Amino acid sequence: YAGDARFEFIMLPRNVGKRKAQIAAISRSSGDLILNVDSDTTLASDVVSKLSQKMRDPAVGAVMGQLVASNQNDSWLTRLIDMEYWLACNEERAAQGRFGAVMCCCGPCAMYRRSAFVLLLDQYETQLYRGKPSDFGEDRHLTILMLSAGFRTEYVPSAIAATVVPDGLAAYLRQQLRWARSTFRDTLLGLHLLRGMNWYLTLDVVGQNAGPLLLALSVLAGLAQFALTGSLPWWTIGTIGSLTLIRCGVAAYRARQLRFLGFSLHTLVNVFLLLPVKAYA
DSSP, X not given: OXXXXXXXXXXXXXXXXXXXXHHHHHHHOOOSEEEEEOTTEEEOTTHHHHHHHHTTSTTEEEEEEEEEETTTTSOHHHHHHHHHHHHIIIIIIHHHHTTTBOSOOOTTXXXXXHHHHHHHHHHHHTOEETTXXXXXXXXXXXXXXXXXXXXXXXXXXXXXXXEOOOOSHHHHHHHHHHHHHHHHXXXXXXXXXXXXXXXXXXXXXXXXXXXXXXXXXXXXXXHHHHHHHOOOOHHHHHHHHHHHHHHHHHHHHHHTOGGGGGGGGHHHHIIIIIHHHHHHX
16 A cells, blocks of 8 residues: 555654554544554454444544454464454443443554544553553553543444454463553553443443452362362362353353353363463563
8 A cells, every 4th residue: 555645654763662653643643533453453344434433423432343363263272262352342342332431442443533532642652550651551541541531432343353363372371461461550540430430330340350359269269178188179160160151151142153162161271371360460
């Protein structure tokens, strides 16, 4: 597209990170709407029209589409991540969207109202993490800023964006570490918003943070039982397994895809890999 007059490319002298690159582009833009797309993401042909339709409401400051893994067939991990994305979009984001308060408009496919973005530009650009300029969690932080400014944030499930997901455990855990830090940091920053929102969103936030904590306590208690008595904690194993099958069964029914029963394997990844990562985060 280098020769296409509709596009202007900005070549920065060095890699300054996603946030400053966004700001450099937005500062040069003039359109009413800004579409953020990651470099490894491919949009369906109707994504722009579907997202912009939602933005006709001036109360909406940001909207995201549904993410799928473009490389879902590469490995067992990419298949699990694709199902993880479906659940995150069509359970978590869809529920939050009913109240106009999607807590994170994901970076691969998110549209913003330019006037709202410009209003929040200084806060977005100057965010610090442990005394240094923040270089992660841009999408969640920007969404929280939009909500703090009084704008609605929405989800459009029919706007499909296919993005490349990690196909190895090391890359996946690094991604999850960044996301966990962003979630913990920006959840704290957004707690004040809950007073003016539907009670369900408070339940959502509490559940997202208390759920992993309770799971971690259950796992530690089970390991302690095995270490001290030599007996397997069958009650703990049975409870976690049963809840996993129920959740995956509901997802398989809603998606009309039996493959979601295989998402049960993600519980092993969650217990033995993601919980330690979240504790470290």
